[in-house]
Amino acid sequence: MTKINDFVVRFANVNGTGSASANNMFAKAIFRMGIPVSPKNIFPSNIQGLPTWYEVRVSEKGYLGRREGVDLLVGVNPQSLTQDIATVKTGGYFLYDNSKKLHKEFSRDDIHFIGVPMIELCMQHYSDARQRQLFKNMVYVGTLSVLLDIEMQVLVGIIEDEFQNKTKLIAPNVQALELGRNYVKEYYQYPLDIRLERRDLIGNKILVDGNTACGLGAVYAGATVAAWYPITPSTSVVNAFEKYAKKLRVDKESGQNKFAIVQAEDELAAIGMVIGANWNGARAFTATSGPGVSLMTEFLGLAYYAEIPTILINVQRGGPSTGMPTRTQQADILSTAYASHGDTKQVLLFPSTPKECFDMTAQAFDLAEQLQTPVVLMTDLDLGMNDHISEPFSWDESQIYQRGKVLTANDLENMAKFGRYLDVDDDGICYRTIPGTHPTKGSYFTRGTSHDEFARYTEDGGAYTRKAERLLKKWHTAKTYMPKPLFYQEKSNQSLGVVFFGTTTYAALEAIELLENQGVKLDAMRILAFPFTDSVEEFIAQHEQVFVIEQNRDAQFRTLLINELEINPKKLLKVLNYDGSPITADAICQQIENHLNHAKPQSNHQYVVHKA
Amino acid sequence: MSYIKPKFHHPQSPQNDLGYIKSDYEGAISTLCAGCGHDSISSAIAQACFEMAIEPHKLAKLSGIGCSSKTPAYFLSNSHGFNSVHGRMPSIATGANLANRDLIYFGVSGDGDTASIGMGQFVHVARRNLNMVYIVMNNGCYGLTKGQDSATADVGSVSKAGSKNMFQTVDLVSMALELGASFVARSFSGDKAQLIPLIKAAISHPGFAFIDVISPCVTFNNNVGSTKTYDYVREHVKYTSTVDFVPEAEEITVEYAEGESKAVKLHDGSYLQLQKLAPDWNPQDRFAVYEKLHRAKQTGEILTGLLYIDTESQDLHQLLNTIKQPLNTLNEKDLYLGNEVLERINAGFR
Numbered sequence: 028m029t030k031i032n033d034f035v036v037r038f039a040n041v042n043g044t045g046s047a048s049a050n051n052m053f054a055k056a057i058f059r060m061g062i063p064v065s066p067k068n069i070f071p072s073n074i075q076g077l078p079t080w081y082e083v084r085v086s087e088k089g090y091l092g093r094r095e096g097v098d099l100l101v102g103v104n105p106q107s108l109t110q111d112i113a114t115v116k117t118g119g120y121f122l123y124d125n126s127k128k129l130h131k132e133f134s135r136d137d138i139h140f141i142g143v144p145m146i147e148l149c150m151q152h153y154s155d156a157r158q159r160q161l162f163k164n165m166v167y168v169g170t171l172s173v174l175l176d177i178e179m180q181v182l183v184g185i186i187e188d189e190f191q192n193k194t195k196l197i198a199p200n201v202q203a204l205e206l207g208r209n210y211v212k213e214y215y216q217y218p219l220d221i222r223l224e225r226r227d228l229i230g231n232k233i234l235v236d237g238n239t240a241c242g243l244g245a246v247y248a249g250a251t252v253a254a255w256y257p258i259t260p261s262t263s264v265v266n267a268f269e270k271y272a273k274k275l276r277v278d279k280e281s282g283q284n285k286f287a288i289v290q291a292e293d294e295l296a297a298i299g300m301v302i303g304a305n306w307n308g309a310r311a312f313t314a315t316s317g318p319g320v321s322l323m324t325e326f327l328g329l330a331y332y333a334e335i336p337t338i339l340i341n342v343q344r345g346g347p348s349t350g351m352p353t354r355t356q357q358a359d360i361l362s363t364a365y366a367s368h369g370d371t372k373q374v375l376l377f378p379s380t381p382k383e384c385f386d387m388t389a390q391a392f393d394l395a396e397q398l399q400t401p402v403v404l405m406t407d408l409d410l411g412m413n414d415h416i417s418e419p420f421s422w423d424e425s426q427i428y429q430r431g432k433v434l435t436a437n438d439l440e441n442m443a444k445f446g447r448y449l450d451v452d453d454d455g456i457c458y459r460t461i462p463g464t465h466p467t468k469g470s471y472f473t474r475g476t477s478h479d480e481f482a483r484y485t486e487d488g489g490a491y492t493r494k495a496e497r498l499l500k501k502w503h504t505a506k507t508y509m510p511k512p513l514f515y516q517e518k519s520n521q522s523l524g525v526v527f528f529g530t531t532t533y534a535a536l537e538a539i540e541l542l543e544n545q546g547v548k549l550d551a552m553r554i555l556a557f558p559f560t561d562s563v564e565e566f567i568a569q570h571e572q573v574f575v576i577e578q579n580r581d582a583q584f585r586t587l588l589i590n591e592l593e594i595n596p597k598k599l600l601k602v603l604n605y606d607g608s609p610i611t612a613d614a615i616c617q618q619i620e621n622h623l624n625h626a627k628p629q630s631n632h633q634y635v636v637h638k639a
Numbered sequence: 640m641s642y643i644k645p646k647f648h649h650p651q652s653p654q655n656d657l658g659y660i661k662s663d664y665e666g667a668i669s670t671l672c673a674g675c676g677h678d679s680i681s682s683a684i685a686q687a688c689f690e691m692a693i694e695p696h697k698l699a700k701l702s703g704i705g706c707s708s709k710t711p712a713y714f715l716s717n718s719h720g721f722n723s724v725h726g727r728m729p730s731i732a733t734g735a736n737l738a739n740r741d742l743i744y745f746g747v748s749g750d751g752d753t754a755s756i757g758m759g760q761f762v763h764v765a766r767r768n769l770n771m772v773y774i775v776m777n778n779g780c781y782g783l784t785k786g787q788d789s790a791t792a793d794v795g796s797v798s799k800a801g802s803k804n805m806f807q808t809v810d811l812v813s814m815a816l817e818l819g820a821s822f823v824a825r826s827f828s829g830d831k832a833q834l835i836p837l838i839k840a841a842i843s844h845p846g847f848a849f850i851d852v853i854s855p856c857v858t859f860n861n862n863v864g865s866t867k868t869y870d871y872v873r874e875h876v877k878y879t880s881t882v883d884f885v886p887e888a889e890e891i892t893v894e895y896a897e898g899e900s901k902a903v904k905l906h907d908g909s910y911l912q913l914q915k916l917a918p919d920w921n922p923q924d925r926f927a928v929y930e931k932l933h934r935a936k937q938t939g940e941i942l943t944g945l946l947y948i949d950t951e952s953q954d955l956h957q958l959l960n961t962i963k964q965p966l967n968t969l970n971e972k973d974l975y976l977g978n979e980v981l982e983r984i985n986a987g988f989r
């Protein structure tokens with residue numbers, strides 16, 4: 028059966044061998060042929076020598092979540108051969124380097140083996156050892172271009188773009204492609220029954236990773252200070268910020284930077300610097316992952332209690348502890364939502380595309396200053412480190428930075444009395460001053476100890492309670508500032524609902540369609556922020572049962588909903604994946620079906636899944 | 640409890656160059672124990688700022704947690720203050736300074752706050768040469784948690800409870816020197832004549848200015864056998880120099896005999912006039928200072944004074960090559976990039 032624009036190709040490489048750029052080129056070529064594609068890096072926490080995989084899903088229907096089952100495997104890592112061959116679906120293909128003969132034990136009758144002497148071809152054509160290794164990667168891309176019908180001019184275009192500044196390298200790269208192409212044309216039938224056909228389904232979309240989008244978003248939001256401590260998978264957020272800041276934020280006349288980036292000694296210091304800078308009126312942020320968030324919690328409590336804008340990008344990875352540093356999860360939901368001891372609640376945003384990473388990073392700066400509190404962007408490794416097809420970045424030209432309630436010298440001059448924590452507007456949000464504003468007015472003592480409306484230390488129970496309750500009032504105000512959830516139906520009228528957020532969205536939307544084909548109809552809601560807006564509560568109230576899809580063991584998001592909205596736990600059903608790879612539509616369907624089949628028949632409703 | 644001091648301006652109170660009087664540099668009434676060394680240091684800080692005619696709002700006070708870290712509430716009430724979390728004042732100071740390089744950053748910490756929980760941040764703020772004053776009010780114990788030994792307690796020093804400290808002491812002055820701090824001094828809360836000019840010099844120094852001030856805890860560490868008591872310090876103190884701070888506009892008037900004095904020109908044009916009490920002390924020779932500190936440690940001498948100064952160092956802003964204009968004053972006008980740039984960036988992802 029021929030499958031056009033609907034298959035999964037997996038590359039099995041050794042890390043540190045330069046395969047990444049060849050693999051990226053493969054995905055990009057499909058993207059440039061107008062076909063939806065989603066590549067994912069599966070890599071170890073190691074620098075050289077261990078297996079890595081790069082998995083590319085091609086889906087004309089635009090399903091961009093991960094899918095189990097490999098249609099074609101490019102196996103150029105001898106270490107993982109056994110495992111790799113086993114992952115190929117029946118009827119699928121195994122493309123390998125047959126410079127050395129494949130041992131009989133690896134043979135499988137139900138798949139096709141395509142051997143190309145990649146190393147041998149490179150040995151014949153290149154003398155330099157590093158070149159032989161690098162061009163071997165291009166040889167398999169060339170081979171694939173024939174087998175899968177990738178347009179050669181598209182590949183050449185990508186090479187030309189990549190080597191704009193090193194044009195000498197264009198010809199040898201193209202030559203390596205040709206080596207692979209010629210060989211496969213001579214010895215195999217082509218194209219395969221899985222293959223590509225040009226479409227026009229991409230429009231003006233871009234292919235980019237979420238961390239780049241966050242870094243760029245911070246530049247656009249006017250961040251001038253970044254402090255951070257390296258940790259996978261968040262490192263490339265600050266790397267991107269630095270790259271764009273160096274391009275876009277250097278004063279032309281003096282050559283001096285309109286930004287400061289400090290690689291701190293640890294995450295405690297990183298968040299401390301961010302708090303200090305925001306306290307002092309600059310826009311500052313940090314990015315980290317689980318272990319870093321754990322270290323930052325004491326400071327997050329200070330920022331919450333002393334009401335200091337703080338922007339944190341949490342690129343989640345597999346926990347607990349050091350966990351799976353290079354695998355994805357959404358498992359910091361509760362620890363971040365309630366980060367720090369005492370009664371604390373933190374504002375969270377949940378992007379699911381690079382465009383949303385860009386927009387929400389910028390929004391996080393506004394919200395943090397408007398609400399005078401930490402705002403955490405909850406992304407994850409899948410979103411942060413993999414390329415995703417996304418709406419292009421854009422900036423509303425009329426948009427100005429929302430700096431919140433900050434008093435100027437003039438304001439202070441004209442006001443009767445200033446109290447840092449006086450709830451003047453009755454919305455729980457007070458007026459703050461920036462150090463250095465006025466010679467005699469507006470100074471106060473910022474502290475994490477309990478304080479009264481004038482920031483004076485107090486252990487008076489009444490004053491303490493007033494503050495605690497005012498913070499809660501602010502929390503309620505915050506709801507009205509949060510982005511509203513997205514609904515995927517005009518009107519919710521099913522008895523079953525489904526809730527998801529962040530990167531789970533990709534597989535969730537596919538699963539909803541698959542289930543619908545099987546006769547299971549679900550109303551869907553994607554939540555974008557915590558605190559939950561009223562519409563979140565309404566949606567859940569409107570449905571008899573609501574599935575909550577998320578990527579952690581303990582159904583943390585479900586707990587958050589139950590806890591914050593006082594929902595009967597029985598009403599919210601868990602749909603989970605926590606093995607470190609992105610959740611798949613199949614896994615979602617299966618769990619939902621299980622729930623439905625095991626659900627006791629209720630009054631008039633009986634959920635039965637009809638297999639199509 | 641916190642008290643606000645009644646403001647009473649005596650008509651004859653001397654004014655500084657800005658027309659402020661001394662009480663404009665004071666803060667809330669201290670709630671520390673009567674006789675606590677920390678209070679003397681607070682008052683020295685207020686006096687130094689008064690004499691230097693610092694605009695109170697151009698200075699930010701920062702601290703960690705401890706009795707010592709409470710003191711910023713007790714001086715300069717017209718300055719913004721930030722009492723952060725235990726041991727993390729340096730990171731707050733770093734962020735604040737990056738946001739606005741034009742203010743004076745005055746950090747206050749304790750020996751527990753700096754030499755134990757905050758050791759990491761102390762080390763790194765020193766090596767980054769952040770332009771700030773960093774004072775440790777050093778009492779060899781944790782005052783606020785009722786007197787446990789701190790890491791600066793000397794080996795063999797006896798606590799109030801009668802136990803001897805067995806562990807090696809952390810000498811913050813040697814550490815600061817080792818870490819590349821560009822201004823290193825030690826003083827004693829009981830010696831304001833020495834401390835006030837040192838604080839002024841530290842404020843003028845355009846880099847990391849560290850002052851370790853021995854500051855007895857009268858409640859938990861002023862007993863016989865402790866090496867951080869008023870008596871012990873007075874007996875063992877040795878002056879390397881006396882320092883006169885001479886503001887930019889003034890001339891050096893006091894003359895000292897050749898070889899006994901040294902004038903160090905600071906970046907802002909002011910001078911430090913050092914009268915050397917230890918004749919061969921050269922506060923610009925890091926290695927010599929380092930060696931002498933170690934020798935003194937062996938003989939039980941407490942060396943005080945301006946121990947080391949590097950007038951040529953580059954502070955963090957210079958190292959990061961940031962613009963002169965404070966980053967917190969950049970607004971949309973300076974930072975706006977527009978959609979055209981974004982469109983070019985988009986094109987790179989197609």
Ligand SMILES: Cc1ncc(C[n+]2csc(CCOP(=O)(O)OP(=O)(O)O)c2C)c(N)n1
Nearest residue numbers: 705706707725749750751752780781782783
């Ligand atoms: C994370 C954390 N751990 C412990 C404490 C309790 N604590 C408060 S002050 C202090 C020690 C302070 O000692 P030092 O810095 O020497 O200040 P001093 O009171 O002696 O001036 C401790 C351990 C705390 N506030 N925070």
Ligand code: SF4
Nearest residue numbers: 672675706782856857
């Ligand atoms: S306990 Fe010690 S350090 Fe604290 S205020 Fe009293 S004397 Fe000072």
Ligand SMILES: [Mg+2]
Nearest residue numbers: 749750778780
């Ligand atoms: Mg102490």
